[in-house]
Amino acid sequence: MAPVRDPYEVLGVPRDADQPQIQRAYRGLAREHHPDVNKDPEAEERFKDASEAYAILSDPDKRRRYDAFGPDFERVPEDVDPETWARARAGAGAGPFGGFGGGFEGGAYEGGRYEGGFEGAGIEDLLGGLFGGRRAGRAGWGGPAPGADQEAELEVTVEEAYRGGRRTLTLGGGSRRRTVDVAIPPGVTDGQRIRLAGQGGRGMEGGPAGDLYLVVRLAPHPRYRVEGRDLHVDLPLAPWEAALGTTAPVDTPGGEAKVGVPPGSSSGRRLRLRGRGLPDPRGAPGDLYARVRVLVPGKLTGEERRLFEELAAASSFDPRRR
Numbered sequence: 001m002a003p004v005r006d007p008y009e010v011l012g013v014p015r016d017a018d019q020p021q022i023q024r025a026y027r028g029l030a031r032e033h034h035p036d037v038n039k040d041p042e043a044e045e046r047f048k049d050a051s052e053a054y055a056i057l058s059d060p061d062k063r064r065r066y067d068a069f070g071p072d073f074e075r076v077p078e079d080v081d082p083e084t085w086a087r088a089r090a091g092a093g094a095g096p097f098g099g100f101g102g103g104f105e106g107g108a109y110e111g112g113r114y115e116g117g118f119e120g121a122g123i124e125d126l127l128g129g130l131f132g133g134r135r136a137g138r139a140g141w142g143g144p145a146p147g148a149d150q151e152a153e154l155e156v157t158v159e160e161a162y163r164g165g166r167r168t169l170t171l172g173g174g175s176r177r178r179t180v181d182v183a184i185p186p187g188v189t190d191g192q193r194i195r196l197a198g199q200g201g202r203g204m205e206g207g208p209a210g211d212l213y214l215v216v217r218l219a220p221h222p223r224y225r226v227e228g229r230d231l232h233v234d235l236p237l238a239p240w241e242a243a244l245g246t247t248a249p250v251d252t253p254g255g256e257a258k259v260g261v262p263p264g265s266s267s268g269r270r271l272r273l274r275g276r277g278l279p280d281p282r283g284a285p286g287d288l289y290a291r292v293r294v295l296v297p298g299k300l301t302g303e304e305r306r307l308f309e310e311l312a313a314a315s316s317f318d319p320r321r322r
Helices: 007-011 019-033 043-057 060-075 082-092 158-163 239-244 302-314
Strands: 150-156 165-171 178-184 193-196 212-218 225-227 230-237 246-252 255-261 270-273 288-294
Touching (some): 007 019, 007 043, 019 043, 043 060, 178 193, 230 239, 230 255, 239 246, 239 288, 246 288, 255 270, 255 288
Parallel strands (some): 230 288
Antiparallel strands (some): 165 178, 193 212, 225 230, 246 255, 270 288
């Protein structure tokens, strides 16, 4: 019977890898080769190999015995000393069990493959419910395993990002449908992750649950454009306000503010309101930039037309001459 493949080689981790490294490596391979997402005929076999390798390396006792006895570790009696085993194998030179003969049948190998790992424990729990009801199809998880961390997107408005708030989210579907309460801290930015400890995938065999990470996505806003913690907003001005200068009101998420418009402000000029952007819990808040947009009346009264005509006759300003 062929021995189990080297689990370190299968997962691509060094022999001194710690448990977080092993778990990350397994999750990456499982996501890539899980039959629910990868239809390559060889993907399921690679997924099974990764599951078998993880079943060994995630269990401290199995890992210790694999390190001591190699691929035949499941077929070596518990009371055998590793050095004695090595000497016996070296001295015998024939047969898979060296000087111990061939008497350890009925081990955890079936058809040349290791049979250890996932019966009764949904692989979706380890992977945080990323895949549907497919199970890894292995028996005997063999020890506590932490649940997988999960991710979900949380869309918030600019106003919520400014002030913070609370939200109740519904995640999953069917029998896995659940709700979670989340506090949105003031000053969250697009792409920031909010951690909900212990709200991720279920642990196995008494292992702790993983964490749930909510990835913040700022919803498009009819007024504000967001860049990091800075906000950008248009400031409509009448021609005479832009020419003569004025003080104009600007809506901000924190309420109305006033901005001074210097005389001679053309469309496109940016006016900065320091500290009126999104707050930063660990530093200075962002700024708000008001961009001047000069608008003209869509329909002139007789008096307005007369005054504009007088201005046109009196002014030497040519916007097309630089």
